[in-house]
């Protein structure tokens with residue numbers, strides 16, 4: 280596939296919609312509840328100690344649920360949807376998507392100089408025994424630093440991300456802060472820290488770049504709207 284075709288396809292996953300605020304709130308509630316249920320299922324799957332016959336029964340029920348959910352579905356991914364009320368939603372996002380049970384999910388608080396997030400990472404995010412997987416920590420940083428650039432109105436995609444793991448992060452509650460250090464043209468340089476009750480566990484820095492294909496219309500849309 281040519282670069283032009285790929286860029287065109289990439290721009291195509293951004294959709295416009297016109298959903299009244301009340302309806303959107305209802306849809307969000309349904310999405311959150313479904314993802315919470317499946318997240319609980321994932322945790323139960325990792326930790327279960329029941330006998331094989333109970334697993335077989337659970338699989339039957341899971342199969343039925345999968346069939347129902349698949350009756351109607353989006354083609355490839357949820358993408359990002361811009362609503363006429365000035366919001367946008369990326370409900371499939373792997374870290375923040377309210378419809379995505381893989382997402383912990385991260386819910387950021389935005390301040391003028393930084394974004395923060397507190398989240399509980401349970402047994403589904405294990406790497407070394409009892410500790411959070413390093414790749415999960417990288418993903419959390421990627422989203423947090425990306426969110427900081429978006430909050431500072433200099434959004435971009437990750438060009439380079441580097442992480443210093445200072446000590447193991449025990450499964451459980453983590454606190455992350457991220458901020459934009461400086462901006463050079465289309466590049467925003469962001470930094471972040473992850474801590475727990477044990478203190479500072481990891482630090483990150485990264486370069487976030489507004490890609491060529493997104494400069495202009497999509498950049499304006501992302502900049503002009505708030506959303507999840």
Ligand SMILES: CCCCCCCCCCCC(=O)SCCNC(=O)CCNC(=O)[C@H](O)C(C)(C)COP(=O)(O)OP(=O)(O)OC[C@H]1O[C@@H](n2cnc3c(N)ncnc32)[C@H](O)[C@@H]1OP(=O)(O)O
Nearest residue numbers: 421422425426434435436437438439486488489490491493
């Ligand atoms: C809608 C979006 C917002 C959406 C924001 C949403 C927030 C999402 C947060 C989650 C973050 C992700 O998961 S993002 C997903 C993971 N990341 C990706 O998939 C990115 C894949 N890579 C790419 O798409 C591209 O290589 C880019 C965008 C990184 C750069 O390509 P480009 O757009 O063609 O940029 P280009 O003009 O060549 O270069 C611009 C400047 O950046 C420098 N540069 C280029 N690549 C890199 C690099 N990897 N690391 C450092 N610096 C780099 C160049 O030297 C140049 O510097 P100078 O000459 O100007 O000095």
